[in-house]
Amino acid sequence: KQEVTQIPAALSVPEGENLVLNCSFTDSAIYNLQWFRQDPGKGLTSLLLIQSSQREQTSGRLNASLDKSSGRSTLYIAASQPGDSATYLCAVEPVNDYKLSFGAGTTVTVRA
Amino acid sequence: DGGITQSPKYLFRKEGQNVTLSCEQNLNHDAMYWYRQDPGQGLRLIYYSQIVNDFQKGDIAEGYSVSREKKESFPLTVTSAQKNPTAFYLCATQDSAYSPLHFGNGTRLTVT
Numbered sequence: 001k002q003e004v005t006q007i008p009a010a011l012s013v014p015e016g017e018n019l020v021l022n023c024s025f026t027d028s029a030i031y032n033l034q035w036f037r038q039d040p041g042k043g044l045t046s047l048l049l050i051q052s053s054q055r056e057q058t059s060g061r062l063n064a065s066l067d068k069s070s071g072r073s074t075l076y077i078a079a080s081q082p083g084d085s086a087t088y089l090c091a092v093e094p095v096n097d098y099k100l101s102f103g104a105g106t107t108v109t110v111r112a
Numbered sequence: 113d114g115g116i117t118q119s120p121k122y123l124f125r126k127e128g129q130n131v132t133l134s135c136e137q138n139l140n141h142d143a144m145y146w147y148r149q150d151p152g153q154g155l156r157l158i159y160y161s162q163i164v165n166d167f168q169k170g171d172i173a174e175g176y177s178v179s180r181e182k183k184e185s186f187p188l189t190v191t192s193a194q195k196n197p198t199a200f201y202l203c204a205t206q207d208s209a210y211s212p213l214h215f216g217n218g219t220r221l222t223v224t
Contacts, residue, residue, distance in 0.1 A: 004154060031210050043116075043202055043215035044155075051210075089154070093210060098143065098162065099170065100213070102154035 002027045004092055006103035014111050019077035021106050023090035028068050030092045035064050035075050038087045038105065047088075048075070080110045115139065118203050118216035125197075125223050133188045133219045135203030141214070143206040144186040148172065148199045149218075155202065161186055190221065197223045 003026040013019060023033070032051050036044040048064045050057045050073070056065045061078040077084055089105040116137045125131045135144065143162050147155040157170030161180040175194025180186055190197045203216045 009152070034212060036213075036215075041218070041220070043118075043217045044204075044213070046212040046214065049212050091155075091213075098145075098160055098206075098209065099157055100155075102147075102156075104152055104154045 002092060002094065002101040004090060004101045004103040006088075006090060006106050008106060009104065010107040010109070012109040012111060013080055015080060015082060017080055017110075019075075019080050019084065019108060019110075021075040021077070021088050021108070023073040023075070023103055025071045025073075025092050025101070027092075027094070028071055029095050030068065031095045032093050033064075033066055033073050034091045034093070034100070035062075035073075036089045036091065038089060040087075044089060080108075082110045082112045084108060085110050116203060116205055116214060116216035118201075118219050120219060121217070123219055123221045125221070127223055128192045129223075130189055130191050131197075131221065131223075133190070133201055133203075133221070135186045135188065135216060136184055137186075137203075137205050137214075137216075138184065139205055139207070139214060140183070141205035141207045142183070143208075144180070145204040145206070145213070146170075146176075146178065146186070146188045147202045147204065149202060150199050158188065158201075190223075197221060 035047045063076045087105040091100040091102045145160045146158040159178045161167035
């Protein structure tokens with residue numbers, strides 16, 4: 001059974017610092033990995049989707065890398081801002097199955 | 113305005129009562145999902161449907177039921193058989209296999 005882990009569960013950084021968020025998974029037979037953002041009391045918003053054949057994906061200040069063989073993905077957020085404060089979740093989609101497995105998320109606070 | 117509408121935002125019920133959560137989408141997506149989110153845990157899949165009039169159990173289907181009579185609608189009923197129903201419920205859609213998930217803003221259910 002796929003296990004997805006996000007460590008740390010929470011972190012706090014001063015504004016302007018780069019953020020590094022980690023996601024690890026136990027089964028490398030994945031089709032893609034997705035990163036989501038969740039604001040308090042809201043649904044999830046898709047940030048980036050990396051196909052298993054890709055090494056990284058970029059969108060603005062966000063960059064996500066994927067190392068399928070070691071079961072790891074990292075989300076980098078450059079020059080953090082208070083508006084980046086949220087919970088970030090990763091999820092892996094297996095080959096030949098619709099069921100995504102989600103991590104519990106990392107809650108980020110960016111201090112002004 | 114395309115999107116996913118979940119209603120109500122907050123729901124309060126007494127133990128022993130069934131309750132139905134609404135999820136409507138106008139994205140014309142084939143696949144729809146129901147997830148449950150509890151504090152400190154990843155999202156857990158309750159039910160999913162890839163086409164009208166067909167749905168499958170997820171990892172925690174016991175005590176829940178769904179229907180998919182229309183492409184746009186995927187209501188979830190939380191029955192009295194669900195032992196711990198208090199949680200945040202999220203509905204999601206997907207355009208095609210392996211594409212990003214889109215989420216509604218959730219329904220917070222409290223059962224006392």
